[in-house]
Amino acid sequence: MQIGEAARRAGLTVKTVRYYANIGMVTPRQNAVTGYRDYAEGDVAKLQFVGKARKFDFSVEECRELLGLYEDRNRPSREVKALTLKKIDEIDRRLAELQSLKDELSGLASSCDGDNRPDCPILNALSGGG
Amino acid sequence: MQIGEAARRAGLTVKTVRYYANIGMVTPRQNAVTGYRDYAEGDVAKLQFVGKARKFDFSVEECRELLGLYEDRNRPSREVKALTLKKIDEIDRRLAELQSLKDELSGLASSCDGDNRPDCPILNALSGGG
DNA sequence: CTTTACCTTCCCCTTGGGGGAAGGCTTACA
DNA sequence: TGTAAGCCTTCCCCCAAGGGGAAGGTAAAG
Numbered sequence: 001m002q003i004g005e006a007a008r009r010a011g012l013t014v015k016t017v018r019y020y021a022n023i024g025m026v027t028p029r030q031n032a033v034t035g036y037r038d039y040a041e042g043d044v045a046k047l048q049f050v051g052k053a054r055k056f057d058f059s060v061e062e063c064r065e066l067l068g069l070y071e072d073r074n075r076p077s078r079e080v081k082a083l084t085l086k087k088i089d090e091i092d093r094r095l096a097e098l099q100s101l102k103d104e105l106s107g108l109a110s111s112c113d114g115d116n117r118p119d120c121p122i123l124n125a126l127s128g129g130g
Numbered sequence: 131m132q133i134g135e136a137a138r139r140a141g142l143t144v145k146t147v148r149y150y151a152n153i154g155m156v157t158p159r160q161n162a163v164t165g166y167r168d169y170a171e172g173d174v175a176k177l178q179f180v181g182k183a184r185k186f187d188f189s190v191e192e193c194r195e196l197l198g199l200y201e202d203r204n205r206p207s208r209e210v211k212a213l214t215l216k217k218i219d220e221i222d223r224r225l226a227e228l229q230s231l232k233d234e235l236s237g238l239a240s241s242c243d244g245d246n247r248p249d250c251p252i253l254n255a256l257s258g259g260g
Numbered sequence: 261c262t263t264t265a266c267c268t269t270c271c272c273c274t275t276g277g278g279g280g281a282a283g284g285c286t287t288a289c290a
Numbered sequence: 291t292g293t294a295a296g297c298c299t300t301c302c303c304c305c306a307a308g309g310g311g312a313a314g315g316t317a318a319a320g
Contacts, residue, residue, distance in 0.1 A: 004297070014298095019277055034285075036298055045257065052256050057231055060276070070253050080252045081244035084235055091232045095225065101187055102221045105214055114211035122210045123200050126182050127175065134266065144267095149308055164316075166267055190307070261320100268315075278304080285298075290291100 003028075006039035010047035017047060025050065025064055046070075058087060133158075136169035140177035147177060155180065155194055176200075188217060 001009075006028070007017045020026045021037060026046045028037045039047075049070060053063045062083060069075045069083075111121040131139075136158070137147045150156045151167060156176045158167045169177075179200060183193045196213065199205045241251040 002298070013278085015278060016276080018299095023276095034298075036285095049257050054276090056235060056256075066253070066256065069250075070257060072248075074248055075250075076246040077242055077248065077250035077252070078244045078246060080250045081239055081242045084239045084242070084252055088232055088235050088239065091228050091235070095228050095232070098221050098225050098228070102218055102225070105186060105218050105221070109211055109214045109218060112207055112211045112214070114208045116206040116208060118204055118207065120199075120205075120207035120210045122207070122214055123196070126186075126196070127179050127200060132267070143309085145308060145310085148268095153307095164267075166316095184307090263320080264318085266315105266317080268313100270312085272311090273309080275306095280303090281301085283299080286296090288295080289293090 001039050001044075003037045003039065006037075006044050006047060009044050010051055012047060012051050020047065020050065023060070025060065025067065056087070057091065058083075062087070131169050131174075133167045133169065136167075136174050136177060139174050140181055142177060142181050150177065150180065153190070155190065155197065186217070187221065188213075192217070 003014055003017055007014045010017065017026070018037075021028060026043055028039045028043050030036070031038045046067060050063045050067060053066050054060070058066060066080065066083065069080050108122045108125055133144055133147055137144045140147065147156070148167075151158060156173055158169045158173050160166070161168045176197060180193045180197060183196050184190070188196060192213065196210065199210050199213075238252045238255055
């Protein structure tokens with residue numbers, strides 16, 4: 001099928017699908033007559049796979065790795081689990097970062113009256129030496 | 131002072147300080163003899179201000195806005211607080227997103243043995259229709 | 261005279277595509 | 291017959307927020 005239908009079926013944009021072809025992640029055959037990209041069912045499955053993995057915050061490079069494991073019928077599940085745990089770890093770190101950021105900002109916001117007067121503890125904190 | 135010392139004092143890299151000058155965020159005078167950027171004390175204060183705001187996850191554009199408020203001695207603190215609350219809101223949304231992502235990934239990871247066998251619930255979930 | 265340490269501008273690189281131009285193909289409709 | 295719509299292609303610039311490094315100018319110090 002042509003790229004438009006493949007994209008529709010995978011729930012991706014044509015741009016994205018073309019991008020995945022360009023970086024060698026999901027490479028369709030080429031129609032010898034038209035020169036158009038020609039997607040098989042298996043390609044659509046891969047596109048869907050990548051689309052989901054991206055939603056799970058896996059980077060394109062990690063998706064490539066997962067796709068390799070997905071295509072290798074003999075790979076140990078250990079490898080996939082390791083990648084997943086690593087990703088969970090990253091998310092944990094980012095969660096902690098954001099939480100402490102939020103705590104600091106919340107502290108600042110609650111100390112500020114937010115009225116019409118020019119005195120603002122938030123700006124004072126940002127400009128103060130610390 | 132020259133850009134190197136200004137950067138050091140603000141805790142930023144020279145690249146970053148030069149970038150802020152290029153986008154018109156903190157614009158030093160120019161030394162007429164050498165053509166070098168010439169930073170005053172006030173400029174360093176602004177650089178420190180921006181540096182801190184960036185650490186609080188404010189975008190460069192938001193920093194520009196905060197800097198405008200910082201320089202306006204008559205602005206109401208309301209505006210600063212509104213910007214801060216908006217940022218807290220964004221952080222909250224991102225926290226929720228990451229948390230649900232983590233929950234899903236954790237569920238997948240715990241259902242996977244992670245051994246030498248090829249059967250992997252994680253890959254099954256990524257490739258399954260849903 | 262040369263090294264070292266500054267500074268300058270300029271250009272390419274990153275992530276993951278989006279937007280749109282310019283051009284080619286086929287099918288449908290007036 | 292013309293032409294408009296709807297596909298497809300490649301090509302290039304754009305986003306954030308700078309990082310890396312080249313090429314070149316200048317000043318102080320040995």
